[in-house]
Amino acid sequence: MRSVRGAAVLVVVAVLAAIGFVVFAKGGDDKDSGASPAKNSGPGPNGGPGSESPSPSGPREGKPIGDGSTSDTGPQPNQPKAEKLKPGEKPPQFVIFSWDGAAEMEGVNLVSRFRKVARESNAYMTMFLSAIYVLPESKKALYTGPKHGPGASDIGFLYDKNERATLVQMRESWLEGDEIGTHFNGHFCGPKGGGSWSVEEWKKEIEQVYSFVQNWRTNSGWTDIPSLPFDYKKELIGGRAPCLEGQKNLMTASKEFGWRYDTSGPGGNQVWPKKVDGIWDLPLQSLxxxxxxxTQLSMDYNILMQQTNGKKDTPAAQLPALEQQATDFFIGGFERAYNSNRAPLVIGNHFETWNGGIYMNAVENTMRAVCKKDGVRCVSFRQYVDWLDAQDPGVIAKLQGLGVGQTPADWGTITGGSQAPVNPAGSAPYITPAARRD
Incomplete structure (x- = not known):
């Protein structure tokens, strides 16, 4: 599918999953992140972190938009074709790998690492970029989060050299076919976080997302980095809210920007998704x-809480077993869907180094193990909703009727051409309502 690319506590803490931001920001306090950026602008794109990879499609400069921070370079390259299911055809097993924050840190270089893994695994990904990661700290007063003062952020701001590297990586990632979504801006949770924001406040947050991505050149003054090769007003069609808070008002607000999906729900089961007021609701899942x-939610932070109650410096002797368990967790969720209802597997993560990087290893292990299997497509959220919207609505409705672990005796009963009975559903675990984090 990806010819150009060759061919990572209990569920009640689910909404805490989005806290992995601290590894990226110089204002964070994650001592074991492996990221210790020095405060300087760092090398340029020809010598900086992550900039060693040539553009997969050449210069691809296109028509500059605004100050040249972004450019219209035409349709995104390396996109799979969304084809309608044929009568009797079994749907593909979709797997969606996504990354909250999506910053490239010097010395850690996890964005570039997983770009390579994805190329080698026939996979696409979604990068949920935190937009203030392309806003220099010197210009932080340009950001005013709802219910907060100018320049406030719960994730700090990147060092210049890491901001530059992130811009390079987002460009290359998009050219390879990945999606650039959003994790919004200041990562505010709790009493004054997204769960308390009105529709109008979410609109304000979204407008600032667009502004920081579309004006990074003006805000930074940098002219030696290529533009982002897309029109962000067209590219941005969905995101994941910090701490999985505020989805209802966020979805109402995002509809006015033409967004097509949201993955901010506090947890779901392995079933086919539905639209809420015209927007696909694609939550993390209970596996x-x-x-x-x-059961546990399909994100690295939740695995960390399940295994060590949040401890990020577990003794080295325990790490191999924990890594294997994390890998088994992801692959077990994959196998349950792959061998039954073919519901998409949604995996969310952060670029982090908790417990020696075992959760990153688990994601890599999973990507390499499943993405080249027969009938499997590892895609971005955009690619997945493109496929959903290309299907017959009646077929989608029948897929949505399949429970967790439910397998049709004949896929023709779902996609047409047969009236055979559907096998009983497997047990669909109850998901404890997620706790809120301040």
Missing amino acids: PWPGSNK
């Missing part, structure tokens, strides 16, 4: 925990 009757 079976290896060797137990428990």
Whole structure:
């Protein structure tokens, strides 16, 4: 599918999953992140972190938009074609890998690492860029989050050299076919966070997302970095809210910007998604925990809480077993859907180095293990909703009727051409309402 690319506590803490931001920001306090940026502008794009990879499609400069921070370079390259299911055809097993924050840190270089893994695994990804990661700290007063003062942010701001590297990586990632979504801006949670914001306040937050991405050149003064090769007003069609808070008003606000999906829900099951007021609702999912009757949400932070109650410096002797368990968790969720209802597997993560990087290794292990299997498509959220919208609505409705672990005796009962009975559903675990984090 990806010819150009060759061919990572219990569920009640689910909404805490979005806290991985601290690894990226110089204002964070994650001592074991492996990221210790020095405060300087760093090398330029020809010598900076992540800039060693040539553009997969050449210069591709296109028509500058505004100050040249972004450019219209035409249709995104390396996109799979969304084809309607044929009568009797089994749907693909979609797997969606996504990354909250999506900053490239010097010395850690996880964006570039997973770009390489994805190329080698026939996979696409979604980068949920925190827009203030392309806003210099010297210009932080340009950002005013709802219910907060100018320049406030719960994730700090990047060092210049890491901001530059992030811009390079987002460009290359998009040219390879990945999606650039959003994790919004200041990552505010709790009493004054997204869960308390009105529709109008969410609109204000979204407008600032566009502004920072579309004006990074003016805000930074940098002229030696190529523009982002897309029109962000067209590219941005969805995101994930910090701490998974405020989805209802966010979805109402985002509809006015023409967005097509949201993945901010506090947890769902492995079933086919539905639209809410015209927008696809694609939450993280409850997956079976290896060797137990428990479930957990499909994100690195939730695995961390399940395994170590949030401890990020677990003794080295324990790490191989924890890495294997995390890998088994993701692959177990994959196998349950792959061998039954073919519901998409949604995996969310942060670029982090908790517990020696075992959760990054688990994501890589999973990507390499599943993405080249027969009938599997590892896609971005954009590519997935393109496929959903290309299907017959009646077929989608039948897919939505399949429960967790439910397998049709004949896929023709779903996609047409047969009236065979559908096998009973498997057990759909109850998801405890997610706790809110301040």
